[in-house]
Amino acid sequence: MIHQSGNILTDRQLVDKVLSGEMQAFSQLIGMTEGLVARIVYQLVRNEEDRKDVAQDVYLKVYQHLKGFKFQSKLSTWVGQIAYNTCLNRLQKRQLAIYDPPAQDGDETAGGRAGLFRAEDETDRMLLQKELRSLLTAGIARLPPLYQTLISLYHQEDQSYQEIARITGLPEGTVKSYLFRARKQLKETMFNKKEKL
Amino acid sequence: MSGIHPSDEVLQEYVEGRSACTPVEIDHIAGCLDCQGTIAAYRMLAGALKEQPAPAFNFDLASAVIARLEPPRQVRKRREGSVLTAVLIAGVIIVPAWLFRRSAYFVFTDMSAAFYWVLLAAAGVVTAFFLLRLYKKYQDVINLINK
Secondary structure, three states, rough: EEEOEEEOOOOHHHHHHOOOOHHHHHHHHHHHHHHHHHHHHHHHHOOOOOOOHHHHHHHHHHHHHHOOOOOOOOOOHHHHHHHHHHHHHHHHHHHOOOOOOOOOOOOHHHHHOOOOHHOOOHHHHHHHHHHHHHHHHHHHHHOOOHHHHHHHHHHHHHOOHHHHHHOOOOOOOHHHHHHHHHHHHHHHHHHHHHOOO | OOOOOOOHHHHHHHHOOOOHOOHHHHHHHHHHHHHHHHHHHHHHHHHHHOOOOOOOOOHHHHHHHOOOOOHHHHHHHHHHHHHHHHHOOOOOHHHHHHHHHHHHHHHOOOOOOOHHHHHHHHHHHHHHHHHHHHHHHHHHHHHHHHH
C-alpha cells in the first residue's frame, strides 16, 4: 500500500494503474519496494555493477509478469520473491562471488573491547553503542549470506516469518530455525567475551 | 521457579513476545538472573539490528528501468493508432450512412448487374492480396526455422 498525495493506493489499484500503462505508477511501485530489493541484492550480490544489473532485471521481470500477480501475498513480498530468485539465478549463471568478508580477530567482541555492562555515564553509553553497532556490522558480515538476508528481512524490513518463507521459498520452520541460529551466532560474537571475563 | 533453564530459542521467543512461552518458562525467567541476562543481550541485539543503516542503490533505479521498457510504449502507440482508425472508419462510413439514411434503399435497388460484378471483383482482389501476404509470412517463418 502506498500513499499518493494523501490517498492510500492499494496493491490492486497500483497494479491496475501499471497494467493500464501508467509509467508513473510503475515508478511508484519501484520506489515502494526498492528498499526491500536493495536489502536482498546487497546481501547476495557482491559486485556493485552486478547489483545494478540485478536490480534492473528484477523490475523488468516484475513489469513483464505483473499481469500474472494473483494478489495471494503482498505486492512487496512478491517483488521480494522475484528479487531473491533473480539473485540466485544470477549467482548460478554467472557464478558471481557471494559476499564473503575477511575474517576478523575473534577477540574483538563488544564485551571484551568495551566492557559492555560497566558503562557508568551517558557518554560511556553512547560510545559503547557506537562500538556495539560497528561490532554488529562486522558480526553480520561474518554470517552466511542467507542468514544475513533473513536477519535483514526480519529485523530491518519487518517482514513476518511467513512473508520471508514466501520470498525465499524456504519452509516457515526453516526460516525460524535459521533466524534463531543467526541471532545466537550474533549474540555469541558480541557478548561471549564478556561472559568469559 | 523450575531449575531447568529454557532453551535459547525460548529466550528469543520471549524477546519477540511471550506468546510462544509456557507459564512455567515465564515463571523461571522471572526469577533467573542468567536467563534475564541472555534476554537483555537479545533485546540489545534486536535494537541494534533495527538501527543498522539501510543499503540503497546509488543510481535512479526507476528511471533506468523505465528507460528499458520499450514494448509497452509501442503497445500504447498501437492502441492509440487503433482508436484513430476506429474514429476514421466512423467518420467515413457511419456519419455519411446516417446523413443519407433516407436514400440508402435506392442505392442498392437502382444498381446495375455490372456494378455488382465490379464490387465482387474488387472484393476478390482484396481477399487474394491478403491471402498472398499470409502465405509470404508463412514462407518466411518456415525459412527461419530451416536456417
